[in-house]
Amino acid sequence: MNIFIAGPRAISRLDKLVIHKINDIMDNNYNILVGDANGVDKAVQKFCSEKSYKNVRVCATMGKARNNLGS
Numbered sequence: 001m002n003i004f005i006a007g008p009r010a011i012s013r014l015d016k017l018v019i020h021k022i023n024d025i026m027d028n029n030y031n032i033l034v035g036d037a038n039g040v041d042k043a044v045q046k047f048c049s050e051k052s053y054k055n056v057r058v059c060a061t062m063g064k065a066r067n068n069l070g071s
Helices: 016-027 040-050
Strands: 002-005 031-035 056-059
Touching: 002 040, 016 031, 016 040, 031 040, 040 056
Parallel strands: 002 031, 031 056
Antiparallel strands: none
C-alpha cells in the first residue's frame, strides 16, 4: 500500500500524533510517498531517514528533488 504524506512548508516539526501514525505506517511496511519541499515534506524525510526506513519515495515536480534526505 502507498501512503502519501504532505503538508505546509511553514511547519518544520512533526507533531507526536503524526509521528505515531508514521510509526504505524512503518510497522505495516507500507510505502511512503512524500514531496521534496521544505517544511513537512523535509521533516518526514528526516524522520524516515533517522529510522533507516527505506520504503520511501520522494516525489519531485521539477525533475530533481530539492530535498532527498534518504537518497
